[in-house]
Amino acid sequence: MQSFKDSILKLITETSTNLPPDVRYAIQEARLREDAGTRSALALGTITDNIKRAEENVSPICQDTGMLTFKIKAPVDANQIEMAKQIRQAVKEATQLGKLRPNSVDSLTGENSGDNLGEGVPVIHFEQWENDYIDVRLILKGGGCENKNIQYSLPCELEGLGRAGRDLDGIRKCILHAVYQAQGQGCSAGFIGVGIGGDRTTGYELAKKQLFRSVTDTNPNPDLARLEEYIMEKANTLSIGTMGFGGNTTLLGCKIGSMHRIPASFYVSVAYNCWAFRRQGVTIDPETGAIRDWIYTDDAVPADAKDASVVETAEEKLGGRQVVLTTPITEEQIRDLKVGDIVVINGLIHTGRDALHKHLMDHDSPVDLNGGVIYHCGPVMLKDADGKWNVKAAGPTTSIREEPYQGDIIKKFGIRAVIGKGGMGAKTLAALKEHGAVYLNAIGGAAQYYAECIENVDGVDFMEFGIPEAMWHLQVKDFAAIVTMDAHGNSLHADVEKTSLDKLAELKEPVFK
Numbered sequence: 001m002q003s004f005k006d007s008i009l010k011l012i013t014e015t016s017t018n019l020p021p022d023v024r025y026a027i028q029e030a031r032l033r034e035d036a037g038t039r040s041a042l043a044l045g046t047i048t049d050n051i052k053r054a055e056e057n058v059s060p061i062c063q064d065t066g067m068l069t070f071k072i073k074a075p076v077d078a079n080q081i082e083m084a085k086q087i088r089q090a091v092k093e094a095t096q097l098g099k100l101r102p103n104s105v106d107s108l109t110g111e112n113s114g115d116n117l118g119e120g121v122p123v124i125h126f127e128q129w130e131n132d133y134i135d136v137r138l139i140l141k142g143g144g145c146e147n148k149n150i151q152y153s154l155p156c157e158l159e160g161l162g163r164a165g166r167d168l169d170g171i172r173k174c175i176l177h178a179v180y181q182a183q184g185q186g187c188s189a190g191f192i193g194v195g196i197g198g199d200r201t202t203g204y205e206l207a208k209k210q211l212f213r214s215v216t217d218t219n220p221n222p223d224l225a226r227l228e229e230y231i232m233e234k235a236n237t238l239s240i241g242t243m244g245f246g247g248n249t250t251l252l253g254c255k256i257g258s259m260h261r262i263p264a265s266f267y268v269s270v271a272y273n274c275w276a277f278r279r280q281g282v283t284i285d286p287e288t289g290a291i292r293d294w295i296y297t298d299d300a301v302p303a304d305a306k307d308a309s310v311v312e313t314a315e316e317k318l319g320g321r322q323v324v325l326t327t328p329i330t331e332e333q334i335r336d337l338k339v340g341d342i343v344v345i346n347g348l349i350h351t352g353r354d355a356l357h358k359h360l361m362d363h364d365s366p367v368d369l370n371g372g373v374i375y376h377c378g379p380v381m382l383k384d385a386d387g388k389w390n391v392k393a394a395g396p397t398t399s400i401r402e403e404p405y406q407g408d409i410i411k412k413f414g415i416r417a418v419i420g421k422g423g424m425g426a427k428t429l430a431a432l433k434e435h436g437a438v439y440l441n442a443i444g445g446a447a448q449y450y451a452e453c454i455e456n457v458d459g460v461d462f463m464e465f466g467i468p469e470a471m472w473h474l475q476v477k478d479f480a481a482i483v484t485m486d487a488h489g490n491s492l493h494a495d496v497e498k499t500s501l502d503k504l505a506e507l508k509e510p511v512f513k
Ligand code: SF4
Pocket: 062, 063, 064, 066, 141, 142, 143, 144, 145, 146, 185, 186, 187, 274, 275, 276, 395, 396, 397, 398, 444, 445, 446
């Protein structure tokens, strides 16, 4: 087992930096389906670009490393204690190399362990089997999509769809509702794994297990195969679109599994995964620990989609206005912007996530934020030999988490623009209008794309919050994002949510008797 640790390090690096062919294929199909010149088409173009850059740079596709979850099947005499030890070492090394963001936080103290190790993490599930090789699969599932997982206890009443009973049609309604409630916040277009039955814990486990299936496989259970096909068709009529911008593709994959339950409980559990569906797998020789094969090579995928780069389509250009702004930004410049404008930012911006927003409520900012831009982002940073910080990945994080603070922070510090993804709520929208600010939606997961817009790291404050939560001061050039909430009370997110609820209601009538 001498090479086992190195094999796992390769697996982690590949998972973090290179999407498997079945996922690339699904994204490519979505791109071809989307109407040219729309916001969703632009987002898919950026996503495609980001996938290529991540592979070329061998850098994280998304800055959110997510929860590392290993699923391992091993022969009876393979030493699981030794494998777990080597996996932990490989995780530590991958973090030091900048392939993973330090993402493990003590739930009580908030302290970041700095190496992705900690109580219960990484998650490692072992199973014994009678084959003569080890099968190791890894998924990196980020927080934005993890927070959109949902579990239903049937029977229940669902917004737009009415009663969902304890039958296949009730399950159908739950899955459609799960896609609807995610909107763009889980970085749609997404992939879902569904677990029917079990208890609350095993239901979610079963749902996540479905994400290890190939996107192109067919469910061996004909009822579930039919349901998967139905969901793929109808979820894509909800007009949520990529990043929740509206559009023809909302869902890229749906895999459903079923297990027995107890009579009193009937759960439908849904694991939502973003487009950055980072899961890979290898088979390993139990004697040497060396990799024998990569698992997700997927023969069902056309050859051109397996290629290192996703098939090229014409460069996407969004119709509409493009406005270049240099920080600090004036109120007049902000009031001139409307939902749908593309804003290209140059100058200094500042990252801020949960810890910073909470802190700023009761404290001063270490830098002047008047006319400034806050970027909801927890980057992957690496120090070079001269002690200079380098940005390895820097896409937006889910903004709605800052909803309780954002309006007050805008008012207190005179912030003019907030960049994030997934949109914000009514309180922030009111603050944008009252104080003259905008919300700019960057493309979630496009961590390489945005990292390349950062010309310099001017400094950092609050390193005690850990790298993702610290306040990084970044000089950017040509940082593009779309106005989705303006200073006139308009919100694209509210509009898309309303439209998709209307479309969801059209699917209320029973389909599976
Ligand atoms: S693509 Fe979005 S949801 Fe997925 S890990 Fe990245 S930030 Fe999170």
